[in-house]
Amino acid sequence: MWYNIHRKSCCESLYGWRLPVLRTTVVLTDSPKRPCEQAFLIRGIIKSKKRKNNGRRFPMHILVVEDERALGETIVRSLRRLAYSVDFCCDGNKAVELLGVERYDLVLLDLNLPGADGMTVLRTLRQNDRDTKVLILSARSEVADKVEGLDAGANDYLAKPFHLEELEARIRSLTRRQFTQNDVVLTCGKLSFDTKTRIASADGQELSLTRKEIGILEYLLLNQGRPVSQEELLDHVWDNSVDNFSNSIRVHISALRKKLRAALGFDPVRNRIGEGYVMEEEKL
Numbered sequence: 001m002w003y004n005i006h007r008k009s010c011c012e013s014l015y016g017w018r019l020p021v022l023r024t025t026v027v028l029t030d031s032p033k034r035p036c037e038q039a040f041l042i043r044g045i046i047k048s049k050k051r052k053n054n055g056r057r058f059p060m061h062i063l064v065v066e067d068e069r070a071l072g073e074t075i076v077r078s079l080r081r082l083a084y085s086v087d088f089c090c091d092g093n094k095a096v097e098l099l100g101v102e103r104y105d106l107v108l109l110d111l112n113l114p115g116a117d118g119m120t121v122l123r124t125l126r127q128n129d130r131d132t133k134v135l136i137l138s139a140r141s142e143v144a145d146k147v148e149g150l151d152a153g154a155n156d157y158l159a160k161p162f163h164l165e166e167l168e169a170r171i172r173s174l175t176r177r178q179f180t181q182n183d184v185v186l187t188c189g190k191l192s193f194d195t196k197t198r199i200a201s202a203d204g205q206e207l208s209l210t211r212k213e214i215g216i217l218e219y220l221l222l223n224q225g226r227p228v229s230q231e232e233l234l235d236h237v238w239d240n241s242v243d244n245f246s247n248s249i250r251v252h253i254s255a256l257r258k259k260l261r262a263a264l265g266f267d268p269v270r271n272r273i274g275e276g277y278v279m280e281e282e283k284l
Contacts, residue, residue, distance in 0.1 A: 060105045060175050064088045065095040065121065066137065067113050075108065078164050079171075092116030099125050104132055105175055108167075111138040111149070119152060126153035133174045137162075172236070186221040188268060189281040191260065193221055202263035212237065213256040216249075220269060220279035227275035253277065 062084050066072035072088050079086045087102065089095050093115035099107070107125070111118035122134060134154045138145065141159035149157050156170055186193045190203040193214075200207045200217055209217065215237035220228060230249055237249075253269070261267040270278045 060171075061085045061103065062087070062106045062108065062171070063095065063098060063102070063104045064108045065090075065092070065113065065118070066108070066110045067091065068110075075164070075167070078168070082168065084171075090114070092118065092121045095121045096124050099129070099132075106133045106135065106171060108135050108137055108171075109154070111136060111140060111145075119149070122149070122152050122154060135170055135174060137167075175236075186218065188221055188224050188279055190264060191221075191268060193218055202260065205263065207259060207263055209256065209259065210252070212252045213259070216253060216256055220277060224279035227272050227278050229276035232276070 062079060064072055064075050064079070064086060066075065066088075067090050069090055072090065076086045076088045087098060087104075089098060090113075092113040095107075095109070095113070096116055099121070109118050109121060113121070116124070118136065118138070122136075125132065125134070130153075134156075136149045136154045136157045137160060138149070138157070139160045146157045146159075155174055158167060158170055184195045186195065191200070192202075193200045195218065198214060200209055200214060216233060219233060219236055233249055233253075257267050257269050260269065264282075266282050268279055268281065270280060272278055
């Protein structure tokens with residue numbers, strides 16, 4: 001296996017500053033002259049600081065099962081840059097072993113594996129676990145292969161070759177609202193949110209919120225007491241059509257805070273400069 005690596009330096013604007021960003025294209029080839037199917041684009045990202053766990057199930061815990069080590073390691077590096085917690089293995093038997101002892105939010109699963117193949121791993125997982133999300137990554141792109149994988153319990157299917165940006169978007173889609181269980185009522189003082197009915201209430205009175213405001217409120221309640229950055233909210237409430245520098249999220253947060261202030265008589269959402277938004281009970 002050969003690797004052709006091309007790096008290009010450029011700049012992106014952040015709050016008026018021109019900051020260097022490294023864009024790297026990694027092309028996996030069977031020979032120095034003939035590129036194989038898999039080409040992946042890794043885009044450099046700018047992160048203000050790493051996210052804090054503070055004892056909660058964050059960051060997302062992902063298992064990558066891929067028999068091509070170079071490809072697997074490329075995916076792992078990309079996901080770790082996005083602050084995911086990632087484990088990696090190259091064969092099906094090891095994957096079954098890890099799934100038996102670890103709890104994952106998402107499994108990225110290749111089908112052509114040594115030892116137990118991907119379909120065996122998937123069916124074994126689904127015997128006892130219906131909740132863990134599974135995204136199949138496979139060079140098998142026929143409709144019949146996709147149907148077989150989805151019928152066996154996979155949540156999504158991505159055919160190779162693919163761009164890492166698309167993989168990241170699929171992961172965001174699959175893991176969005178992963179922290180919430182059905183029939184749970186989240187509370188913070190007199191503020192409550194029913195995750196089943198999707199209704200928010202303040203002191204017993206239902207609030208009229210938009211879908212985005214509900215998503216923001218739910219995520220802040222799930223992580224109350226911990227600063228949640230704008231980037232984190234983009235990952236878990238928005239889709240990939242909104243970039244990190246969009247003003248959209250600030251507009252929705254401002255509208256939500258105004259409604260909460262009117263209903264509760266105070267604003268339970270604090271903006272900690274340089275850290276993010278924090279949901280807290282009223283301090284008397």
